[in-house]
Amino acid sequence: xxxxxxxxxxxxxxxxxxLLAAIGELVSERSGVLNLGVEGMMVMGAVTGFxxxxxxxxxxxxxxxxxxxxxxxxxxxxxxxxxLVTNQVATGLALTLLGLxxxxxxxxxxxxxxxxxxxxxxxxxxxxxxxxxxxxxxxxPIFYISIALTAAVTWFLFRSRAGLTMRAVxxxxxxxxxxGIKVIAIRYLAVMFGGACAGLAGAYLSLVYxxxxxxxxxxxxxxIALALVVFAxxxxxxxLAGAYLFGAVSIGQLHAQALGIGIPSQFLSALPYLATIxxxxxxxxxxxxxxxxxxxxxxxxxxxxx
Amino acid sequence: MKKTILALAAATALMSVGTAMAQEKTKACFIxxxxxxxxGWSYQHxxxxxxxxxxxxxxxxEIAYLESVPEGADxxxxxxxFARSGCDIVFTTSFGYMDATNKVAGxxxxxKFEHATGYKREHPNVSTYNSKFHEGxxxxxxxxxxxxxxxxxxxxxxxxxxxxxxxxxxxxxGAQSVNPDFxxxxxxxxxxxxxxxxxxxxxxxxxxxxxxxxQHTDSTAPMQVAAERGIKAFGQASDMIEFGPETQLTSIxxxxxxxxxxxxxxxxxxxxxxxxxxxxxxxxxxxxxxxxNMPDDVKKLAEETEAKIASGEFDPFTxxxxxxxxxxxxxxxxxxxxxxLLGLNFYxxxxxxxxxx
Numbered sequence: 001x002x003x004x005x006x007x008x009x010x011x012x013x014x015x016x017x018x019l020l021a022a023i024g025e026l027v028s029e030r031s032g033v034l035n036l037g038v039e040g041m042m043v044m045g046a047v048t049g050f051x052x053x054x055x056x057x058x059x060x061x062x063x064x065x066x067x068x069x070x071x072x073x074x075x076x077x078x079x080x081x082x083x084l085v086t087n088q089v090a091t092g093l094a095l096t097l098l099g100l101x102x103x104x105x106x107x108x109x110x111x112x113x114x115x116x117x118x119x120x121x122x123x124x125x126x127x128x129x130x131x132x133x134x135x136x137x138x139x140x141p142i143f144y145i146s147i148a149l150t151a152a153v154t155w156f157l158f159r160s161r162a163g164l165t166m167r168a169v170x171x172x173x174x175x176x177x178x179x180g181i182k183v184i185a186i187r188y189l190a191v192m193f194g195g196a197c198a199g200l201a202g203a204y205l206s207l208v209y210x211x212x213x214x215x216x217x218x219x220x221x222x223x224i225a226l227a228l229v230v231f232a233x234x235x236x237x238x239x240l241a242g243a244y245l246f247g248a249v250s251i252g253q254l255h256a257q258a259l260g261i262g263i264p265s266q267f268l269s270a271l272p273y274l275a276t277i278x279x280x281x282x283x284x285x286x287x288x289x290x291x292x293x294x295x296x297x298x299x300x301x302x303x304x305x306x
Numbered sequence: 307m308k309k310t311i312l313a314l315a316a317a318t319a320l321m322s323v324g325t326a327m328a329q330e331k332t333k334a335c336f337i338x339x340x341x342x343x344x345x346g347w348s349y350q351h352x353x354x355x356x357x358x359x360x361x362x363x364x365x366x367x368e369i370a371y372l373e374s375v376p377e378g379a380d381x382x383x384x385x386x387x388f389a390r391s392g393c394d395i396v397f398t399t400s401f402g403y404m405d406a407t408n409k410v411a412g413x414x415x416x417x418k419f420e421h422a423t424g425y426k427r428e429h430p431n432v433s434t435y436n437s438k439f440h441e442g443x444x445x446x447x448x449x450x451x452x453x454x455x456x457x458x459x460x461x462x463x464x465x466x467x468x469x470x471x472x473x474x475x476x477x478x479x480g481a482q483s484v485n486p487d488f489x490x491x492x493x494x495x496x497x498x499x500x501x502x503x504x505x506x507x508x509x510x511x512x513x514x515x516x517x518x519x520x521q522h523t524d525s526t527a528p529m530q531v532a533a534e535r536g537i538k539a540f541g542q543a544s545d546m547i548e549f550g551p552e553t554q555l556t557s558i559x560x561x562x563x564x565x566x567x568x569x570x571x572x573x574x575x576x577x578x579x580x581x582x583x584x585x586x587x588x589x590x591x592x593x594x595x596x597x598x599n600m601p602d603d604v605k606k607l608a609e610e611t612e613a614k615i616a617s618g619e620f621d622p623f624t625x626x627x628x629x630x631x632x633x634x635x636x637x638x639x640x641x642x643x644x645x646x647l648l649g650l651n652f653y654x655x656x657x658x659x660x661x662x663x
Binding site: 003006007010014017104107108111112113114205209210211212214215216217219220221250251254255257258259260262264265266269 | 496510662
């Protein structure tokens, strides 16, 4: 395996959890719900994935359990913000704090245990192709899911009737309600999709990226995913571009340090954030298009008047 | 109504009994910077606390602790809360609690305070304690240079503070005592704890050709990466052999148990006095995990080095040592003063990195 190939593989691993969490949050936000609990849902997914995989020996069961727990955990957020109409920002923050605490409690007895790693796939001949072999045909299954999910969400949002309905809910819940669309039900589904994706992103950390459980192992990735959605102006492929750019610069700066080029490491550590923001702001600089993509009802509570 | 009052009275009676019992016990309280589940720094402190409680007996000592207390203003509130709530001794276990600990200590002269890794003792009821982890890093350097085929090790560092710089210098000095041309590549993760980032740093270093990984960050992720790539590595803070049964050469294990036992007992006997402890291998504060995955001659060399340091016969920072730019730091036979080490902000000759300022 050449060095370039190794670097590209590392970048894909770094980008996949961000992409998964961000795609989920994008759908939630497109329906008009701002869920700041991504970090909390992700860390719940991480602990569930690890615990189930460790107990059963099957990383697949772990991933499925993480998806379910992520969705259920987001359901709590949905119930509070959609049914009880609490403030979305405050509830999201509370969800993150709850997730970090609860996962620490659940995961206590799994600390210091080596986990079960989800194997990468291997296709004879194709996986051995030079340069692109491992990259295209030899990664872990969740990597392929993340790419497929991006394509599926794009199709859903912009090519399907259901997607159009959901975007309508996110843009003007009053108009959608007047048309007889079930605003609350659609938002529940969108929030749960976001939770499921965040759960899978968390499982990716504890099953593929670093197969172990330690408290707070998401280390802020949920917040980066949230920022990606905004800077990508709610467009799925831009989220993917942002996640990979962030991953590439993160890995690149580590290599720059190891090579010993004389740039201060504090600056290099900040570079992924700077580069991603600058690039995404530049590609989203058409204000009219950005306004068009921003869900107009984002974060606004909805109470049906009759 | 009557029932409620009765219940309340009963509860009050129970509570006063509880307090009376608690007063017979000594209460030791601990402030941690991270979660006790980090399997690193705070985890090891907590293991020491549990060891202390087991040794002295749960009937004689009561413990209380707060996890993930941010360094700074919040810490002062947390420490003060402990001081008010009847703690006899409060341990604050991170460098950043230094000023807060001293401030609270001034207001509670009857409570004993112990601050880990700091140097300020402004009141007679404040002690400081630390461990010479760099002694372990010197031994690791000796092992690394004996084991490496390419002659280069990768070092995942956290923040450029004296403690970490000291570790890198000691590692390099140990390695050069075996192979004078040994190189160390340093990557600064700028975090104490981010398993993903630490894993990425390890991958980057391995991709650039190092065949030994050592770390001064707190997660087991670099060990797992090294295991996956089939190279050797050193653990950090706790014994990480489970994460690399065929990978871990050894690990520096922080053992705070003996110190906590000694100090809590001193409070119980009334013999507690202000001290400043910087214990190393000799005092049993720094323990090396069993040497593994290495040939017998390397193991023997490591054990000899460890014994020499533990007995005080040899100090890792003994001249001749040059600074990175080639100027003389320590002359032949000269040993670095502890004060200089505690504020160390430069590399020794042979580190292949620019120290962030």
